[in-house]
């Protein structure tokens with residue numbers, strides 16, 4: 001049997017997953033790592049812990065694979081996107097913590113460039129000016145980390161999204177590369193030309209020599225030596241695009257929604273980017289051979305992270321999975337709205353200055369009700385994104401494929417189906433993201449063709465709408481009112 005290993009470097013954990021040549025998940029190793037919140041709105045990760053947790057899980061999976069009769073033929077990489085690492089090329093040492101996609105420290109800078117450059121940036125990158133993307137975070141490092149500008153002057157500074165950081169470490173500093181899908185999230189990359197754009201580098205003050213080489217999503221990224229095995233790295237792709245691929249949304253008009261730390265809905269728009277007028281992003285899906293596939297994306301910054309906040313911040317849950325039973329035990333929440341805008345609002349609102357709120361509290365509001373309203377907020381955010389997506393693409397989806405940690409919550413999936421008035425289709429393989437990276441690596445080594453993969457996806461459960469229209473309407477009205485109240489909160 002031939003195996004492929006995917007490294008899935010997410011916002012809250014590093015995972016390695018072993019897939020067999022039927023695309024079945026054989027073994028998963030996972031390690032959580034520390035989140036740093038040094039100041040209000042700042043979110044950082046330790047780049048060394050990212051590598052150590054990822055390598056521990058990789059070694060665990062390799063140990064397991066050695067007990068099986070077979071050979072690991074390729075490694076695929078998928079990762080939290082936009083998060084930026086800066087390191088010294090000559091020593092390989094990171095010079096600052098990774099600045100995470102959720103970090104809003106560059107909001108003010110982004111506001112200052114939005115008016116003059118917003119149109120240019122949208123036209124060439126498909127993105128809306130926001131602190132979410134990597135460009136302003138890299139600029140912050142150059143402006144604020146003492147050694148950064150000296151290293152840049154000496155041509156000894158490297159920037160990279162997490163895929164680049166992993167590839168650099170896995171290849172012992174031989175390869176400084178990224179793929180088109182990750183590059184398309186930096187705000188420095190022209191998605192039509194598929195190259196770094198000098199005009200954008202000038203706006204952010206980023207020297208071109210600090211940036212990685214941009215490669216295909218299925219490609220030869222070099223090889224890594226782990227536990228005595230030399231394994232070729234054959235794919236790199238941002239995690240949301242990987243999930244679209246792993247859900248077998250290979251053709252125009254197919255979409256998926258992932259419920260992880262954030263929520264990300266992506267629609268395959270075919271071989272050309274579709275510009276959005278409704279607050280969505282045009283982004284590169286993947287590139288295989290000479291063919292690029294584009295996607296429209298609605299990014300919601302806080303989804304599963306709101307459940308983590310219930311667990312770790314408010315301490316009203318011991319475990320995220322408890323939220324389902326608790327929500328089912330709750331009383332009426334038709335007037336209770338939680339808006340988890342902890343890091344501003346993403347699609348379709350794009351308000352870096354919005355903040356979270358709980359509205360409609362009464363004397364009988366308790367932990368069950370707050371949990372239920374928080375889960376409902378995930379689905380209501382997704383509803384807003386789907387409305388925008390339908391408007392921009394003119395595609396009315398027949399059903400929505402879902403995945404990610406919080407998609408295991410049946411209460412949430414049922415409520416999602418209710419507020420979208422659409423079937424929600426959850427697959428057997430819960431690791432769509434990792435599967436997407438494995439598919440792309442498998443294509444590169446000739447294990448599969450796209451045609452082999454078309455029918456590989458199997459549904460585990462389909463949720464159909466049950467709630468009465470007027471109940472949905474009432475909830476949506478309250479939600480819209482709450483969104484208006486939280487906008488532009490921070491002065």
Ligand SMILES: Nc1ncnc2c1ncn2[C@@H]1O[C@H](COP(=O)(O)OP(=O)(O)O)[C@@H](O)[C@H]1O
Pocket residue numbers: 010011012013259260261262303304305306307308320321322323324404405406407408409
């Ligand atoms: N049963 C559940 N109900 C609601 N949320 C959940 C559940 N299980 C996991 N989560 C949430 O899902 C997220 C983890 O999902 P995952 O896809 O691993 O995220 P990421 O890739 O962003 O690290 C966490 O934020 C967690 O709070």
Ligand SMILES: O=P(O)(O)OC[C@H](O)CO
Pocket residue numbers: 009010011012079080081082101238239240260261262
């Ligand atoms: O780590 P995840 O799965 O929450 O994904 C993060 C996204 O890639 C951010 O854009």
